[in-house]
Amino acid sequence: MGGRVALGCEVEGGSGEASARRYTWVAARGRLEQENEPAAVWVAPKTPGLHQVGVLVQEGNSQVKQTVMLHVHVPTPEDLAALMKEGDWKQAQERTLAEREAAEAKLAALGEVVAKRETREDRLRAYYALEDLAALQLDEGRYEEALRSYEELLGSHLETDPKRKPFLAGKASALFVLGREDEALGVYAQAGDENLPMSHYYAGLLLEGRGQLPEALEAYSRAAEANRWFADPLLRQAQMMLRQGRSAQEVVELLIQASPRFGRELLLERLATDPQFAAVNQALTASGRAAELEERRPIETRLPEPPKPPEPGRTAVITPEP
Template sequence: MRSSASQRLGRARWMGLGLAAVLGSGLAIWSGGGAPSESERAPVRTPVPSASSAQVETASASRPAQAPLRIVRITATPHDVPVGGRVVLGCEVEGGSGEASARRYTWVAARGRLEQENGPTVTWVAPKSPGLHQVGVLVQDGDSQVKQTLMLHVHVPTPEDLRALMKDSDWKQAGEQALAQQAAVEAKLAALREVVARRETREDRLRAYHALGDLAALQLGEGRYEEALQSYEELLGSHLETDPKRKPFLAGKASALFALGREDEALRVYAQAGDHNLPMSHYYAGLLLEARGQLPEAIEAYGKAAEANRWFADPLLRYAELLLRQGRPAREVIDLLVTASPRFGRELLLERLATDPQFASLNQALGASGRASELEERRPIETRLPEPPRPPEPGRTAVITRE
């Protein structure tokens, strides 16, 4: 891979794509009628107590059926913003009780910051990480609820973006918030370094070991790759080569090496870390292996990346493209796209295939198969909260494990 590509990897922030822990998967395409008319919302007279049962049944039958609650669309202005940019999100809803005041809106975002979480219109501030990021909304009206998500693209700011951001009336406030967040990160880094440096007693050394792991992860997340690399190397030095506890630290080291553009070292450490690698490490390894002509190894890496990055389509598309080049039947490869389409959406997949020349063979195979219409839109999202921990059985002591 060219050095410029390595530099791009070095500048990329690690993405945590998806809202699976909060909202589940897919976009919602809901069916149902529109909002009830004024005549339909008119109250039905309640029969007087002396009315016959037939009159009561007639009055009940005359009540209009309530239209199903549905999200008509989620709007985003704009869809593509630089890091730190703002997106105005809107949710248009029909059906339900028909009373706007009865609807409750709850917005969530995998990354970035929502300036408010309630209401039909909110503002999302893009994170520092370029890439695809997901936002979602849950709308409740009485006992009815519907959910939908939207993918937004965040790019590295151009000089024009920076000039526009500087003119933003909220730029000063956003800058102050960014400085406050950075100050909090610096304070946490300093506190961890202080614990790591104190190693006088056995308890101090044990605390220092755990603090060094937290420090390395924070350094990696904040893009301090050289510092993270040093921390992971120190952690690895405290374990024997055969110790399985080394695997997560090898994964962190591989991530730092990928970001620094040290390709050969990164691939070597990536192989040692195995399945403990971070999701994006599998994708970057696939890119490097493909560039070196190691297609079977690249296919394996892309397959792991596609499974780990549930909201990132490129690993799956590269995986499918390489399978075609390796002679796998087109029918099997198209089956992969059709099966995965509810995660990404029909429009996104068709756009990526039609506009990226690297997927020309895959796009041609899809067109020749006549199965483009089988690609699905994103499926409705579901609220999936983690199960609460079970209390220990009588007579047993609860054990808290450190992950």
């Protein structure tokens, strides 16, 4: 669903201006923004409640680390209904309820399999069920539970076992969202190429904030390559290239080559509306090459065409199977 949906996220325990900050969740972009203020990057949990969140706030050319307590409320039916037609709202409400019930049922079923470990076969089934459970917990925003599940999975492998890497990637993702920065970066480094796209992005933000610019640039590049729907890593990569003295021509070429993944409209909108990317927008405008940006290309899903039958009047040669 497009548009902005105010979730009523307020900083708890602050005073003065800090306590009055309100946040708006921009669902289509996967970001948390302060209204009329610099952006704070965050993944919103899917469950309401009080959450401690580590954020990086852009202030001019620098980023400031903050830890805030956010009290998250789900939007009321009236909030969402106002954004949709009555029929669409009813259908979306039914679908959301069905999806949540299905997820809860699957979590419960997997939990039962994980808990039963009486025989060798039970323990084997529990291992694979725990793997599915951890991934589902992460997807459903149950980050503390996912972290415990991934730690249990990691405990069943030797530290030299390459099969640990997907579990390290899941653990890193949970740690990033929970704001445990040093731990997250350490696990992220161990997971390597198995890291999830958003982990690359969060690592880039943290590394950039710590002045580790080459490592941050590499993390942004990996995030941009891995995630076709989120343009911020690409734009931050372009921004950092300019800051490091790379030519505007090189940066513009990067945007043009990457545009089929993200789309002309998305890139132009982000550049025009987000002041933190003003230098990148200026470089693209000055180049006169904005028209070369392409719309996003659909992911190829077609299967290879079957071989054509022989033309009439010709002999088909059939070779025996080996």
